[in-house]
Amino acid sequence: MRTPETDLVQAGAKLQSLGFSPGASGNISVRDGDRVLITPTGYGLGGLDPDRLSVVDLAGRHISGPRPSKEFPLHTAFYRRDPTAGAVVHLHSRHAAAVSCRPGWSERSAIPPLTPYFVMRVGQTPLIPYAAPGDPGQAAGLEALPFPFRAALLANHGPVVAGADLAAAVDAATELEEVCALLLLLGESGQRLLTAPDIEELTTRYGSFWDLDA
Template identity: 75%
Template structure:
């Protein structure tokens, strides 16, 4: 049976192998009880060491290991706002980052309901106003948002996804990148979006979030 440390290493290698984490970008974390395992600053997600991860408390206090990614406030904000969140993935994947540089589709979601899998696996994805990487104010704003969501796009920066386990957070990151790729391919041309009844059926069946 694998450990959370091993799972985090495997997830990093998978995302790196898919080309979603260029260079030393991106960071991953998992919550274990009241502790957070997170990738250290400057990590290559394809070359993580299970014994070289950082340990934080839920307030972001550094308990053990190397210096954490400067993006750690994003992770702890997601954990504090939803107690069932067990993993967070932040990437600089190309398509999602490109969409983060565009105006939001709506107040509730940067990305429209283009595919059922986006609605099922990710759900509404607010666009968070720009702040410098690691800005704790941005994380505080995310934590305080009243709407339910599992993912956000950070303006001019990239995606953050979360899940009830690491596999769900990783799958959400991959699905968000895919729907953003489709959105860019369609550009401003004519497109069909899912209707309100179609969205309601999906969110009711899969427990995802979309304010209709």
């Protein structure tokens, strides 16, 4: 029978099969009412057990199960700032992590509007200032940003992505990795970006976020 627990385990296996979570890196969560199921600390995404998941509340208090990933503050911050978020994925995927080590493209998006799929499936993706993994201050900074977004790059670390459900979060994380690979492939050469009318049409149609005035 399909449950939030089995969905989370399947999502973890998919992300590891894609090569997005080397070793025991990365963590994912799914919101289940007023509680959050999240991967335990020290577990690789490909070896999760639906009966051995951590449970925290929206304030980040540990309710049951093993000790949660130290990155749980990022997850609960996304759920608090966006009531429509049903799942959060944090990865160390290679290309997104590489882009997180570079200066951001703009204040509101580390990545320029290179492709329609990035704009419509991910949207503007701010670069969050560096902090040690698990730092609650970094999560508080993400939560307090005064503009809408569903994905961010943690400086010198990697991506964190929210979605309406696990499938949406995994798809967005995959698209983010792909656009970061394209950005690195282009290097410092000239880039032809989507125009403001292109972006407005995509965000209107797909409900993604991009501030054209920023």
